[in-house]
Amino acid sequence: MEGVHSTSVKGTGVVAGIAYAPAVWVRPRPELPKAGATVPAGEREAEYERFVAAADLVSERLLARSAHVEGSASEVLKATAGMVADRGWRKAARKAVNSGHPAENATVEATDKFVTMFEAAGGVMAERTTDLKDIRDRVLAELRGEEEPGLPEVDGEAVLFADDLSPADTATLDTDHIVALVTELGGPTSHTAIIARQLNLPCIVAVGSAISSIPAGEKVLIDGAMGTITMDTDPEASAERVRESRERAAVVAQWRGPAQTRDGHRVQLLANVAAGNAARVAAEGQAEGIGLYRTEMSFLSASEEPSVDEQARIYRKVFDAFPDSKVVIRTLDAGSDKPIAYATMTVEENPALGVRGLRIANSNEPLLTRQLDAIAQAAEGRGEGATTWVMAPMVATAREAKWFAGLCRERGLIAGAMIEVPAAALMADKLMPHLDFVSIGTNDLTQYTMAADRLSPQLAYLTDPWQPAVLRLIRHTCLIGHDTQTPVGVCGEAAADPMLACVLTGLGVDSLSAASTALPGVGAQLADVDLETCKKAAELALESVGAAAAREAVRELLQG
Ligand code: PEP
Ligand code: MG
Numbered sequence: 001m002e003g004v005h006s007t008s009v010k011g012t013g014v015v016a017g018i019a020y021a022p023a024v025w026v027r028p029r030p031e032l033p034k035a036g037a038t039v040p041a042g043e044r045e046a047e048y049e050r051f052v053a054a055a056d057l058v059s060e061r062l063l064a065r066s067a068h069v070e071g072s073a074s075e076v077l078k079a080t081a082g083m084v085a086d087r088g089w090r091k092a093a094r095k096a097v098n099s100g101h102p103a104e105n106a107t108v109e110a111t112d113k114f115v116t117m118f119e120a121a122g123g124v125m126a127e128r129t130t131d132l133k134d135i136r137d138r139v140l141a142e143l144r145g146e147e148e149p150g151l152p153e154v155d156g157e158a159v160l161f162a163d164d165l166s167p168a169d170t171a172t173l174d175t176d177h178i179v180a181l182v183t184e185l186g187g188p189t190s191h192t193a194i195i196a197r198q199l200n201l202p203c204i205v206a207v208g209s210a211i212s213s214i215p216a217g218e219k220v221l222i223d224g225a226m227g228t229i230t231m232d233t234d235p236e237a238s239a240e241r242v243r244e245s246r247e248r249a250a251v252v253a254q255w256r257g258p259a260q261t262r263d264g265h266r267v268q269l270l271a272n273v274a275a276g277n278a279a280r281v282a283a284e285g286q287a288e289g290i291g292l293y294r295t296e297m298s299f300l301s302a303s304e305e306p307s308v309d310e311q312a313r314i315y316r317k318v319f320d321a322f323p324d325s326k327v328v329i330r331t332l333d334a335g336s337d338k339p340i341a342y343a344t345m346t347v348e349e350n351p352a353l354g355v356r357g358l359r360i361a362n363s364n365e366p367l368l369t370r371q372l373d374a375i376a377q378a379a380e381g382r383g384e385g386a387t388t389w390v391m392a393p394m395v396a397t398a399r400e401a402k403w404f405a406g407l408c409r410e411r412g413l414i415a416g417a418m419i420e421v422p423a424a425a426l427m428a429d430k431l432m433p434h435l436d437f438v439s440i441g442t443n444d445l446t447q448y449t450m451a452a453d454r455l456s457p458q459l460a461y462l463t464d465p466w467q468p469a470v471l472r473l474i475r476h477t478c479l480i481g482h483d484t485q486t487p488v489g490v491c492g493e494a495a496a497d498p499m500l501a502c503v504l505t506g507l508g509v510d511s512l513s514a515a516s517t518a519l520p521g522v523g524a525q526l527a528d529v530d531l532e533t534c535k536k537a538a539e540l541a542l543e544s545v546g547a548a549a550a551r552e553a554v555r556e557l558l559q560g
Pocket of ligand 2 (some may be wrong): 420
């Protein structure tokens with residue numbers, strides 16, 4: 001496919017699919033104002049009003065755009081508009097103007113203050129700094145009478161390139177023309193990736209500085225599964241690959257569960273959710289139930305622990321979306337990239353290796369038991385076929401597994417553990433006798449196996465669940481699961497990758513849980529292969545020298 005002279009740049013593929021079109025770049029961000037100018041005292045009130053007028057206009061524009069799009073795109077725009085209206089941010093700007101700074105400088109100063117705060121909080125909050133800088137740039141452009149930064153108008157098809165896409169940009173993408181997204185920064189959980197998944201646009205993130213070698217107007221072939229951007233490819237062969245990929249997308253859209261391989265081997269497909277609305281969306285799709293309900297996501301901005309009743313009310317929203325099905329609910333995975341004010345320690349040298357997940361309960365067992373009480377309360381009276389499975393994150397030892405399972409069983413709950421610490425995988429024979437099920441969290445299992453921060457764009461080549469080292473830990477877990485008759489699921493991003501789903505099935509995984517939009521792609525791929533081929537794919541991947549080789553070997557086996 002790639003010609004002799006073709007050149008490729010590689011990033012992390014987050015949404016599969018092929019596209020072939022010229023590159024367009026988002027309009028550059030405005031230059032930040034220089035320090036120095038002072039507004040005379042008598043003009044400061046008017047200067048602040050100038051800031052307010054610009055901010056109001058930006059907010060109104062975002063809201064108007066939110067009315068023209070649907071779903072999470074509209075929510076993102078509303079949330080961004082809400083940030084422009086934020087009283088704290090405006091107050092900080094007023095303070096800066098009152099001390100003599102022009103509106104442009106005050107905009108930057110107020111934003112910097114919040115960026116520093118968000119960065120200090122880390123994790124999910126730190127990812128939101130892109131939103132803040134986006135607002136700053138829009139207001140700056142408005143103050144100067146410049147065009148709003150962001151998306152260019154495009155005629156015909158185009159692949160959109162950017163350093164990082166702001167939520168407002170991704171939310172209003174013109175999908176009649178934009179056929180793929182590529183960013184220098186970002187990661188599998190960035191806004192770009194989330195929206196691309198929702199729109200089903202091939203998407204590659206974390207390309208790094210090599211992205212600048214791709215000029216606007218250059219025709220590029222994008223492979224969202226492999227994460228490659230290739231220039232100088234043969235136009236006809238490239239167009240053929242796009243046709244094949246679109247045919248595949250049509251097959252995927254038609255796919256209906258329950259999932260099984262061509263020869264009838266069942267694999268349960270479940271959805272990952274963070275709240276009731278996502279669970280309701282999942283229930284309308286092909287999910288057979290919920291495989292991971294990340295409860296901590298509901299409490300990221302809570303300053304106090306919600307009461308048992310209040311928690312139960314929140315959890316019930318998810319249970320109600322699947323009244324007669326299996327729901328796997330995870331106890332608080334606070335800490336590290338998901339700090340929760342009332343649960344986590346404030347300062348730790350290495351939060352990813354610190355007191356996170358189940359470890360918080362070592363010094364605060366009542367926090368865990370109150371959550372289990374709330375889960376038991378929310379699960380009361382669920383339908384006939386419903387099962388409520390509860391699992392703990394970051395379990396590392398058999399002792400922790402036994403302790404957690406005991407607390408669950410006291411409340412009549414089915415007890416499990418996530419396998420996301422390599423020690424838990426290696427000691428699976430000692431953990432599993434205490435548990436009713438396990439679920440492999442490949443995101444953290446990969447991070448800890450490869451000793452590479454899952455949020456680092458520079459290390460995306462290491463934090464790749466195709467790493468054979470990770471797959472070997474999964475194989476071991478499945479073997480022990482089989483011996484002890486303990487169901488083994490996978491609920492990390494690996495479960496969303498159709499080719500990797502074949503490998504996981506071949507390794508003996510019973511259920512796969514991923515974003516509900518990813519499930520038809522996985523189900524359609526499994527329907528195309530038999531169990532023997534999955535086992536062969538697993539062998540090839542396990543014996544590969546690295547992640548790229550594993551992916552390539554399996555691609556060759558499955559696609560010929
Ligand atoms: C994982 O680590 O794979 C997982 C599913 O948990 P989270 O992504 O919420 O850490
Ligand atoms: Mg995890």
